[in-house]
Amino acid sequence: MNRYFYYCVTIVSMLNLMMFVPYLLIQDRYTGAISSMLLAALIGTTMAFLFTFVMKAFPGKGVPEIFAMYFPKWVTAPLMFFLGCMYFISASIVLNGFAVLINRFLNPDTSSIVVLSLLSLACVYGATRSTLTNIFIVEMGLILNVPLILMILFKSYRNSNLDWDAMLTIAQYWRNPPKLNSYAAAVYLFTGYSGYAIFNRLNPPNFRLRYRWLIPLVCCFIMVTSFFVPIGFHGTEAVASYLYVWSVTADSMTMEYGFLERVVFIFLLLYLNLSLVYTANVWHIAMEFFKSCLPKAKPQIDPERTPLSNWVIACILGLFTVVTSYLLDEKQDLRLATNWLILRVCVEVISVLFLFVLSIGAGGKKQST
Amino acid sequence: MLKRIESLFAESRDLTMHQLQNDEMSIEIAYIESLCDVSKVSDFILVPFTKQQQPFDEIVKVNPVYKPLDDPAKWTDTLLLGFVLIQVKGSIYKLDAARVIRNENPQTMVETVIMGPQIALSEDVIDSINIIRSRYPSPELATEERTVGTTSKTRVLLLYDKRSVDSNVLSMVRKRLERIMIPMITATGQLSRALGDRYTLFPTMIVTERPDRVCNSLQEGKIVLLLQGSMFAIIMPVTFYDFLSAVDDQFDSYWMTRTLLVLRYIAVLLTITLPALYVAIVSYNPELFRVQLTYSIAGSRAGVPYPSFIEVIIMLLMIEALVEASVRLPKYIGSTATTVGGLILGQAAQQAGLVSSIMIIVTSVVAISNFVIPINNMSMAIRFMKYPLIIMAIFFGIAGVTIGLFIYFVYLADLRSFGKPYFRIFSKTPSQSGDIGQVGQG
Numbered sequence: 171m172n173r174y175f176y177y178c179v180t181i182v183s184m185l186n187l188m189m190f191v192p193y194l195l196i197q198d199r200y201t202g203a204i205s206s207m208l209l210a211a212l213i214g215t216t217m218a219f220l221f222t223f224v225m226k227a228f229p230g231k232g233v234p235e236i237f238a239m240y241f242p243k244w245v246t247a248p249l250m251f252f253l254g255c256m257y258f259i260s261a262s263i264v265l266n267g268f269a270v271l272i273n274r275f276l277n278p279d280t281s282s283i284v285v286l287s288l289l290s291l292a293c294v295y296g297a298t299r300s301t302l303t304n305i306f307i308v309e310m311g312l313i314l315n316v317p318l319i320l321m322i323l324f325k326s327y328r329n330s331n332l333d334w335d336a337m338l339t340i341a342q343y344w345r346n347p348p349k350l351n352s353y354a355a356a357v358y359l360f361t362g363y364s365g366y367a368i369f370n371r372l373n374p375p376n377f378r379l380r381y382r383w384l385i386p387l388v389c390c391f392i393m394v395t396s397f398f399v400p401i402g403f404h405g406t407e408a409v410a411s412y413l414y415v416w417s418v419t420a421d422s423m424t425m426e427y428g429f430l431e432r433v434v435f436i437f438l439l440l441y442l443n444l445s446l447v448y449t450a451n452v453w454h455i456a457m458e459f460f461k462s463c464l465p466k467a468k469p470q471i472d473p474e475r476t477p478l479s480n481w482v483i484a485c486i487l488g489l490f491t492v493v494t495s496y497l498l499d500e501k502q503d504l505r506l507a508t509n510w511l512i513l514r515v516c517v518e519v520i521s522v523l524f525l526f527v528l529s530i531g532a533g534g535k536k537q538s539t
Numbered sequence: 540m541l542k543r544i545e546s547l548f549a550e551s552r553d554l555t556m557h558q559l560q561n562d563e564m565s566i567e568i569a570y571i572e573s574l575c576d577v578s579k580v581s582d583f584i585l586v587p588f589t590k591q592q593q594p595f596d597e598i599v600k601v602n603p604v605y606k607p608l609d610d611p612a613k614w615t616d617t618l619l620l621g622f623v624l625i626q627v628k629g630s631i632y633k634l635d636a637a638r639v640i641r642n643e644n645p646q647t648m649v650e651t652v653i654m655g656p657q658i659a660l661s662e663d664v665i666d667s668i669n670i671i672r673s674r675y676p677s678p679e680l681a682t683e684e685r686t687v688g689t690t691s692k693t694r695v696l697l698l699y700d701k702r703s704v705d706s707n708v709l710s711m712v713r714k715r716l717e718r719i720m721i722p723m724i725t726a727t728g729q730l731s732r733a734l735g736d737r738y739t740l741f742p743t744m745i746v747t748e749r750p751d752r753v754c755n756s757l758q759e760g761k762i763v764l765l766l767q768g769s770m771f772a773i774i775m776p777v778t779f780y781d782f783l784s785a786v787d788d789q790f791d792s793y794w795m796t797r798t799l800l801v802l803r804y805i806a807v808l809l810t811i812t813l814p815a816l817y818v819a820i821v822s823y824n825p826e827l828f829r830v831q832l833t834y835s836i837a838g839s840r841a842g843v844p845y846p847s848f849i850e851v852i853i854m855l856l857m858i859e860a861l862v863e864a865s866v867r868l869p870k871y872i873g874s875t876a877t878t879v880g881g882l883i884l885g886q887a888a889q890q891a892g893l894v895s896s897i898m899i900i901v902t903s904v905v906a907i908s909n910f911v912i913p914i915n916n917m918s919m920a921i922r923f924m925k926y927p928l929i930i931m932a933i934f935f936g937i938a939g940v941t942i943g944l945f946i947y948f949v950y951l952a953d954l955r956s957f958g959k960p961y962f963r964i965f966s967k968t969p970s971q972s973g974d975i976g977q978v979g980q981g
Contacts, residue, residue, distance in 0.1 A: 272938045276823070276824060276936060276937060276938050277823060277935065277936050277938060280935065280936075285935070285938065288935060288939070288942060289942065292942045292945055292946050292949075295946060295949060296945075296946075296949045299949060299952070299953045300953070302960070303949070303952045303953040306952035306960060306962065306963050307948065307949055307952045309963060309964070310948055310951075310952060310962065310963070310964075311948070313964065314948075428829075429828055429829065429832060430827060430828060430829065431828070431829035431830070432826070432827075435824070435827050435937075439937070439941050442938065442941050442942075443941060443944075443945060446942065446945045447945070450949065472955075
């Protein structure tokens with residue numbers, strides 16, 4: 171079932187808009203964003219390929235089970251807890267950002283905390299479902315939303331207000347050396363494979379991943395679009411003044427036929443759907459990581475009854491998100507996201523390389539026996 | 540025997556018991572007259588017994604229509620199913636003489652098609668099996684019989700194709716059938732509720748009257764339940780797609796049926812979301828639509844003195860009452876109700892300024908789109924789905940509607956019909972390449 175893997179890849183790279191990735195890249199547009207993107211494409215693809223190798227070496231096993239094979243519980247439990255937190259924070263940043271967006275664009279009268287609580291409730295419900303259900307949610311979410319998003323992207327490229335000269339001007343700065351901030355932002359697009367840290371449990375033993383070249387292709391296309399199209403619309407200078415740069419970009423477009431005129435509404439609703447799907451999924455992954463720390467943890471991919479621990483953990487995650495957003499303002503959110511992205515780069519490199527070494531060991535063992 | 544039976548039954552006039560005597564022996568017979576075909580009783584018992592061409596105890600032993608019944612505890616149940624009990628020389632035999640009152644040659648009424656078989660299943664399971672077997676002449680077709688309902692003791696037949704059925708699903712169905720502890724089961728809907736459809740928002744079993752749908756499902760490895768006294772069969776496990784595909788899709792023009800399939804999905808989406816979207820757009824985000832459309836909506840709402848959700852509630856209340864009334868009324872008055880309700884009342888309500896004309900359009904689109912769904916029990920389930928969304932729209936506007944839809948999708952993805960995923964595309968995978976999530980089962 172190759173397609174499920176590519177669903178995960180696509181949804182993460184599409185969600186980059188909510189992780190402030192375009193904003194961070196655009197801040198460095200004269201000072202190394204392009205070279206960072208090139209470097210990110212290279213390293214991100216390599217990481218993804220290494221991880222697919224790990225998946226193949228341990229069919230039907232998630233990362234917690236792989237660690238449990240090699241290390242005692244007191245080593246794995248804190249590690250898994252840490253990884254779970256990493257996943258959890260990303261989804262919370264997305265959800266928090268969206269609550270602000272809804273408050274800005276759709277319901278200015280409703281406070282963003284109330285909206286965030288509602289979003290969290292929906293995502294808690296989604297996250298408590300079984301692993302199998304979660305992968306179906308990704309599938310349905312993408313199939314329903316991506317055609318329309320592609321249509322918006324297509325319209326944006328065909329728009330007469332798109333200034334290709336501005337984009338070319340920025341593209342000339344590719345010689346500047348890459349920067350850590352923009353590298354961390356760009357490489358996030360390539361990390362869709364990380365969902366398979368848990369979803370690998372679903373793969374049947376004879377699973378073979380094909381069409382791997384799709385990973386760099388899809389991700390690079392989305393990366394280039396999300397960086398250059400706003401520059402084309404707002405010009406090389408003004409583009410840096412927006413935090414949620416893509417919402418403003420979508421608002422620069424109009425549709426001439428049909429009921430709706432302003433593209434931003436469709437764009438927001440589609441991304442609301444995608445964010446909900448992403449958050450439910452990532453919280454589910456985080457929840458599974460936390461569950462693997464519990465004593466007597468046993469991974470179940472599709473239990474008939476939802477275990478109570480699911481509800482407890484997911485509710486704590488949801489509550490934590492709401493409380494954090496109450497305490498932090500928007501600037502702190504942005505700083506949190508930036509720092510998270512940089513920390514994530516380190517964690518990604520270390521954990522994927524470590525898993526790769528383990529999987530080489532496993533491959534060797536298999537051949538010897 | 541007769542005395543014992545008499546003590547088992549409450550006083551009932553139609554319980555008939557006779558002691559017969561001819562030259563050789565005496566026999567005792569007992570049956571419930573109202574349940575039995577009296578001519579059968581005389582053909583199989585009275586005539587051969589009195590003619591004495593052959594000793595009666597030999598006839599009983601040789602002819603397979605007489606089956607021995609040793610357990611006295613089963614006497615009452617057997618009598619109540621329309622059997623005749625015969626005592627010959629100390630041993631007891633039973634003879635099936637049941638007379639079942641049923642509709643003759645029924646036509647499809649609920650799930651109609653233009654071209655295609657017009658005959659429906661019968662209310663008698665034996666006739667239904669006749670209809671199914673003649674369309675599905677395969678030695679692999681297995682039938683199991685059991686009874687459900689502690690009082691009604693309704694006969695249930697379990698049909699499946701032995702070659703293609705999924706054994707996990709089969710054992711799950713058997714287990715759930717055994718667990719049913721309800722006194723009365725008279726309709727297939729009750730059975731499907733008792734099998735686990737009670738609180739689910741969407742049905743996980745198809746209830747159908749069409750033998751061709753039954754046969755197609757059997758061929759796909761699904762399980763069919765037939766209930767004595769009901770002309771509807773239950774098919775399981777099913778997916779969401781099955782509910783939206785009509786039987787015509789398999790034999791009408793290919794491209795048109797594909798288009799109709801897309802149309803049905805759009806209709807389902809419309810009937811669920813449209814009233815909620817109306818509330819959200821009119822009350823929260825009128826800027827969503829292009830200006831001309833916003834003006835015309837606002838203009839048509841100019842005379843309406845209350846917020847949009849009251850308008851929606853009034854109109855939906857009316858349309859639901861109308862649909863309910865046209866089901867309850869006798870057929871001949873039914874059309875009057877729809878004319879009065881739909882045409883006259885709608886027009887008048889709009890002119891009186893109680894509701895806007897756009898709302899009338901919304902209401903009729905909701906009602907019409909709802910009728911597009913081919914399977915009735917799904918149509919009923921979808922009818923309810925719009926109300927939670929309206930509540931979300933009242934409190935959170937268009938974002939609330941989107942979140943509500945997301946929750947529906949999660950719910951659908953989480954639903955399992957007898958352990959099978961309910962809501963996914965391309966669910967048919969070639970068996971050699973493993974499906975996702977097959978690790979746990981294998």
